[in-house]
Amino acid sequence: MKRLSLIPIAGLVAVLFFQAAQKPEFESHPELDEAKMPAKVKAVVEQKCYGCHNAESKSDKAKKKLDWDEFEAAKKSKQLAAMAEINETLVEGEMPPKKFLENKPEGKLTEEELQILLDWSSGKKKKDE
């Protein structure tokens, strides 16, 4: 009888061992779900950022720094790192680039758009959402 009772324990140990051996990206991280892009954020990005930051971008520099196509498919940990960078860039008013805005002032983020991106990239959630 004593031996039989060890079987479930051995099974549990095996399960735990298997789980620990899995790569971390298979774990669920509900706290990271904020990295999902809300439609509002997507709309701003598509209008004001995507043109330069996409997989087919003519600007290699922009593509290398940030590729939204890649971003959407990236792992959450990567997305969070990119969001932090985006936030920093926006706080400092570096994007879209000033030179670009000289020729295309309509490319500038409005206050509202900037706020949407700032809230999202800082991981802040609005109360009414």
Ligand code: HEC
């Ligand atoms: C006119 C093209 C253009 C547009 C529009 C544009 N970017 Fe960029 N972005 C660039 C270029 C070029 C770089 C690389 C700058 C460099 O390396 O000095 C860059 C770099 C970045 C970086 C990396 C900054 C760093 O220091 O590593 C981030 C983040 C970024 N852009 C976010 C955005 C966001 C968010 C938007 C929309 C609000 C945006 N960009 C719109 C061209 C653009």
